[in-house]
Structures are given as structure tokens and as C-alpha cells.
Amino acid sequence: MKHEAELSIDFAACDGHGLCAELLPERIGLDEWGYPVLRDAAVPPALTDHARRAVAACPVLALRLTRTARRKARRAAPRR
């Protein structure tokens, strides 16, 4: 496993405050409407502290960081 954590955004909660892009520009940019664009969800160990800070800063708790290291293959989920 190359990375140990993964970022995800709950777009239904996100209000486009933009703090995440300020605190984690290595991974997150903003689109023309001010909503985050996840350039790469994988967070290497060197960036986990920054990522945690960005997660904590989000006023609506829309940014999430989940561990991926020990989980093997992700089970396919029904989705359209």
C-alpha cells in the first residue's frame, strides 16, 4: 500500500467555504463556483497532519479522511 489515508467530500453538506483548499493545496483546489476539487484522494504519511487540520477546519464537516492501509480490496457496491 502506497498511501494510508484517503480524502472524500460530502458534496451535499459542503457549502464552498474553501478552507480545505487553503489548508491542503497539495490535494484540493477550487472550481469556479468555489467548491473543492479533489486532485488526488490519496494522502501520503507526509501530508496526514495537514489533511487532519483541513478536516477539522471545515465548518460543516464535509471533508473526511479515512484510513485505507489495512483494508484490502474494496467490495464493489451497487451504484448507478
Next chain:
Amino acid sequence: MNHDTTTAFAAEDLRVPNSARLLHGWFATGRATDLAEHLARYGPAPVGTARSTLADAVERAGLAGRGGGGFPTGRKLRTVAGRRGPAVVIANGMESEPASRKDETLLSLVPHLVLDGAVLAAAAAGANTVHLCVPRTRDEQAQRLALAVDERQHAGIDPVEVRVHMLPHHFVSSEETALVNWLNGGPARPRPTPPRPFEKGVGKRPTFVANVETLAHVALIARYGPDWFREAGSPQTPGTTLVTLSGAIASPGVYEVPMGSPVGQALAAAGGPTRRLSAVLAGGFFGSWLPVPLDPAAPARGAGVLVALPEDACGLAETAAALAYLGSQSARQCGPCRFGVPSVADDFAELAWGQPGPALTERLDRRLGLLPGRGACRHPDGAARLAASALQVFSDDVQRHVRYGPCSHARDPLVLAIPDARPPAEEEWR
């Protein structure tokens, strides 16, 4: 299992096309099938068979969901059955796709096949409730279905409770998490996942959501088995499927064709094109444009919709109008959908009817890249797919519109029937 197929599918009946299974009774009699006739033709649903048997049969049949996603139904059924606690079944009869009439037709002509399938799925999933969801705009149909459910209850053939619900009819209200949210007392708006309904759905219980056509196929597989199901279609895409055909074709309507039929063959089932075509919209507003001449191998996929676009129509205007509708239908929860889909729709309107500058296509390309995967549901993904396929298939028209302005057909009446592009008011989501 393996009931006799001869009573149900009398082969010598010349009125019935070979591929008709779900619609067999309709072709044979020309009317909707009531409970007595349904029981005479198919016998009662084998709800008593072991729980694992049906999921097995559906899995071996290779049935894929007919609601647009194409997910393997057997696997979904097994997943729900394998979770702790009692489950719930939702039959999705919402059919929000504007160019589709297949679910409405199916529920009118063979309601008991759908109800059988839902009740069988409930038995297999360990559920004691089935929620049949239909749009509020089709209230007569909902009343007929409620009567059909009562009749079955009186006959004592359903071991589970079946409830018919009328939901708001917006494009995204038929998405599975929106159905769950509404049944839980909230607005019919999609919710972020996880949890997906199979993990935590109605009343926090594992919930099996399937399209009504999918369930009707389940009812036949339970009776005649997977091998019979696989006699139609191809090994990768077995069975038959309903498709709604419209546009420049001889006899528009709902047809049943072998799954995976080439698009040209499906059009031929409706008498073929009435004019020279430039493209076919496959999968409806959630699908893609296919260029004509058609790739002879291209199968008709998506939500069972084909719209034949004649050469003397403007594909950019059609797409612009469809995108304006999709933009209006955002649940306004997710920024990229709320702002992104209308922006793309505005760009398309400028492309179709305005004086687009050369910068427009660049902006469109960039914006289209910003939609997929950035919403609670896949509404923005679908809009982006439709727009991208239009830019590709109508690329010559794009160049001409950019250079000379709107073509002579841009203001013609549209081939697509587009509902009002009016955003629902807040209270209309409940």
C-alpha cells in the same frame, strides 16, 4: 421451479413476437392481465421455495438491473439477504426519465408480474414489507395498483405487506437514496453515500431497491429458471428488455427486445426510421448520442430508451433543451450540481441559439470535467455524459454554429419531448 412454459408462452400464437415475455399476454389478448388471468397463465408465485434458491436462480440467470445502472440483481439480493435483521424491498416504478414509458406500460399491462417479483424478492431477502413507489403525477395508475394489491391480499397469496406510495415526480426523486429518504419521512432528495440503501435504508434496515421491470423478470425466473431466461439475449447480456422508442420512427411505443440487441435492430422492431437519421439518443436524458450510421455491434443500453433524431433536426438544440431540464432538476444540495449543470446548460444554449465565440467550447470542456463524481448522486455525471456525447457526435454542427451562428433547424420544434424546466419549490420535494 421449472414450471411448464407452454401455457404461459403459447408459441404457435402468430400475433405474439418471438421476443415477448413480459408483454406476451398483451400481444396474445390485447388487454391488461387481471389477477384471475395472471394466475391461470402463470400459477401462483413460488414464494415457498428456500430463501437462497431464488437469489441463486437470479444470479445464474445473469439478470442485470433494468433501472439504468445494470447492476447484477442476484448479487444485490444476496447482499441484502446476508445482512442482519429484517430487510425491506422497494419496487422503483418512478420512471423519471422523460422519454421512457416502459415502467408505466408494464405496471398497466402486467401489474401482477411486478408484484410477484417484489414479493418473491422480499421472501428471498427476508423482508416483510414491500414499498411500491410510483409518481404522484400518475395517480390513476397508483389507484389501480392499490386495488390490485388489495385483491391479492384478499386472495391470501402474498406473505408480506405491500404498500403503494405516490412520490413527487422530479428527475432525481427516483434515485434510490431519494426514495429511501422519502419513505423515512424526509424530502425525496438523494442523500450522500455511504450508507447505501442495502446497508441502511428504510427504517435503518437493509433495503433492496429494484426497478419494476427487473422485478417482473425475477417473477419469470422464479417460475421457469435461469436456463430458460438465458434462451433470449446473449451470454453476456441475457434475457429480454423493454425499450421505449420515439422520434422519427414508424410506430413509436414500448417494445420488448432481446437484451443487447443492436440499436438498428431495436429501431426495426418499431417499423424503422421514417426519415434519414443523424443520430440516436440511447438511454434517454441520462444516456448518450450515437452517430448514424450506427455501429452495427453497438447494443441498446441504458434505461431502455431510444430516440431517433432525423437529419433535419438540430442535435445541439435538442441537447441544450434537455440540459436545461436536467439543470432545473438538481436537488440543489451539491454545489457542483447546483451551479455546474445549469452553467453547462447555459453554455449549450449559447452554442445552439446564440453567438458562441471560440472560447465557448474550451469553457464547456473544462466545465464538463468538473461534474462527474462530485455529487451525492450521479445526476451531474449523467448530464455531463449527455453533453460530452453531443459535442462529439455533432462536432461538425458545433464548428458551424461557432462560425456562422444557429443553423436553420435550431428553432424548429424539438424531437425530444421535454418537460417544463422549472425548478421544484421547496415544499414540492415532500
